[in-house]
Amino acid sequence: MYKTKARYEGSGVFLMYATIAVGMVMLIISSREIHARYLLPVLGVFWLSASIIIGKIENTKLLAVMLAFIMVFAATGICITHDDINSRFEFNEKKASFLHSINNNDSIIIYDTDFGYQVLHADLNKTKQYSVKDTYFYGPDIEISGNIHKIIEKNPEKNIYLVLWDNQDQYSKYHLKEKFESGYGVYQIEK
Structure with a gap:
């Protein structure tokens, strides 16, 4: 495996940022907008890397701050998803109403x-x-x-x-x- 503990932790962080960087470069090259399906692998690598790093933290204050940040990011993600679902629902209602009116x-x-x-x-x-x-x-x-x-x-x-x-x-x-x-x-x- 890895000879040192620092190299093991560093590889997880590098992998997370490298995945994001490769994803962003591919999106720029292909001129496509970011879709949720592209972010799933990035988030998977991020949470794997984060869990490895959190598991190595011995300072409980630092761990508490990191967990607070994670909770804030998770809550923000839930709010954004909720708003997105509501806007899609409203859009689909308008679409159904319009199609019904011309059918x-x-x-x-x-x-x-x-x-x-x-x-x-x-x-x-x-x-x-x-x-x-x-x-x-x-x-x-x-x-x-x-x-x-x-x-x-x-x-x-x-x-x-x-x-x-x-x-x-x-x-x-x-x-x-x-x-x-x-x-x-x-x-x-x-x-």
């Missing part, structure tokens, strides 16, 4: 993205649905039509919604009014 025979849904179809198709089962791209295995209740003008002309009395994924500029000739944003955008085409 009727007076609505037409046009998908420009397979992702939008996969996410929204089941929730919008009372609407007439179209796709402008034939790049996915769609169900039998969806029509493929690359011409949005024809869809609009065919349904002048209905509310028409366009589901996009980061390509709103392509449809700038239509008067789009954003109705909902959740990684995909749901826009109402104003006639």
Whole structure:
């Protein structure tokens, strides 16, 4: 194993910081935001390192201060998680309410993205649905039509919604009014 006790403790601390550093470098290189699933290994290494170091502390005052810090950090984490859960719940309630409001025979849904179809198709089962791209295995209740003008002309009395994924500029000739944003955008085409 290790020849000295100091090297053993130092390796745990190094491992913790190295894991965090490698994670941050990978996130910067990949230009992704930090997700909880990336932090789980970091937290595991942190708590393993912390438990090794705490086990080696003989000074009870220092141990009490460290435990107080750990409790403060844990309480902060719980509060942040609680707020995050509440905000996600409110967001999902708004989303469900919006989808319920447009899920009727007076609505037409046009998908420009397979992702939008996969996410929204089941929730919008009372609407007439179209796709402008034939790049996915769609169900039998969806029509493929690359011409949005024809869809609009065919349904002048209905509310028409366009589901996009980061390509709103392509449809700038239509008067789009954003109705909902959740990684995909749901826009109402104003006639």
